[in-house]
Amino acid sequence: xxxxxxxxxxxxxxxxxxxxxxxxxxxxxxxxxxxxxxxxxxxxxxxxxxxxxxxxxxxxxxxxxxxxxxxxxxxxxxxxxxxxxxxxxxxxxxxxxxxxxxxxxxxxxxxxxxxxxxxxxxxxxxxxxxxxxxxxxxxxxxxxxxxxxxxxxxxxxxxxxxxxxxxxxxxxxxxxxxxxxxxxxxxxxxxxxxxxxxxxxxxxxxxxxxxxxxxxxxxxxxxxx
Ligand code: SAH
Numbered sequence: 001x002x003x004x005x006x007x008x009x010x011x012x013x014x015x016x017x018x019x020x021x022x023x024x025x026x027x028x029x030x031x032x033x034x035x036x037x038x039x040x041x042x043x044x045x046x047x048x049x050x051x052x053x054x055x056x057x058x059x060x061x062x063x064x065x066x067x068x069x070x071x072x073x074x075x076x077x078x079x080x081x082x083x084x085x086x087x088x089x090x091x092x093x094x095x096x097x098x099x100x101x102x103x104x105x106x107x108x109x110x111x112x113x114x115x116x117x118x119x120x121x122x123x124x125x126x127x128x129x130x131x132x133x134x135x136x137x138x139x140x141x142x143x144x145x146x147x148x149x150x151x152x153x154x155x156x157x158x159x160x161x162x163x164x165x166x167x168x169x170x171x172x173x174x175x176x177x178x179x180x181x182x183x184x185x186x187x188x189x190x191x192x193x194x195x196x197x198x199x200x201x202x203x204x205x206x207x208x209x210x211x212x213x214x215x216x217x218x219x220x221x222x223x224x225x
Contacts, residue, residue: 001031001104001155004074005144007111008038008049008062012141022149025158033148041066041073050114059115067110067121074108083108083127085117086140086147090129093147095170097130101147102154109147111140173222177210 005013013035016022025031038049043065050060071083081104091097101107110117110126122129132143152158154165169175180191194206215222 001102001152002078002106003031003033003109003148003152004036004078004080004107005033005109005111005141005148006036006038006067006070006074007139007141007144008113009111009139009141010035010037012139013145016145016149021153021158025152025155028157030155030157031152033152036070036074038062038066038070041070043069053115057115061115062112062117062121064118064120064125067117068125071108071110071125078106080106080108083110083125084147085110085122085126085129086112086131086143087116087122087129088131088134088136090131092134093130093132093150095150095168098147098150098154099171101151109140109144111144113139170222172211174211174215175219175222177207177214 007013017026017033017035022031022033026033039047042049048063049066050062053059053061074080082101084107086109110121130143130147132146137143159165165171167176180195184191184196192206194202197203
């Protein structure tokens with residue numbers, strides 16, 4: 001999978017992709033993430049990428065021209081499945097959407113900033129809009145990193161234990177059961193006995209029961225019964 005993330009603040013995206021699982025995915029060539037500086041596509045005397053909003057009002061707006069030039073240039077190098085604009089009023093991101101996007105080959109993620117992007121970008125250049133929640137961030141960079149992380153960790157081979165992603169919350173309509181590690185007792189707080197029993201059937205039954213219990217309590221909307 002190849003992700004091209006367009007931003008006017010590329011430094012905001014340096015660290016999420018240079019550590020841990022996302023770094024490993026790139027080292028193993030399972031995913032490539034390209035951070036594109038919108039300023040490289042700026043034109044005009046001041047090489048600006050934003051301007052005042054027509055009609056007034058506070059906040060700058062990212063201009064269509066650099067964005068159009070950037071997307072057009074990217075499209076000469078790859079065939080993109082989607083051009084996704086990160087937007088607070090987009091489709092709400094969830095695990096099902098992460099699963100679906102993980103099957104795509106090339107994606108563009110466009111990050112807005114300030115007041116957002118010129119509406120004509122959304123009307124003519126974007127194929128899809130995604131929100132990571134009903135709150136407003138300063139820019140689309142953190143939202144794009146969230147989407148990229150959720151998607152890349154699903155690619156086969158990225159996680160060491162291939163079944164690991166399948167046992168995460170939401171994959172089977174349930175949230176994940178609790179997990180414990182050593183020591184088996186800390187300050188008198190004990191790990192459930194069954195997990196130390198070595199009886200795998202019993203352990204799996206316990207995990208399933210706990211996942212059901214937790215889903216009923218915390219995310220009853222996920223239950224399909
Ligand atoms: N004026 C806009 C908000 C702009 S916030 C409004 O009220 O809807 C600046 C940028 O941050 C947006 O262009 C978008 O790319 C990004 N952004 C903010 N909140 C987001 C969210 N919840 N999900 C995805 N992107 C978001």
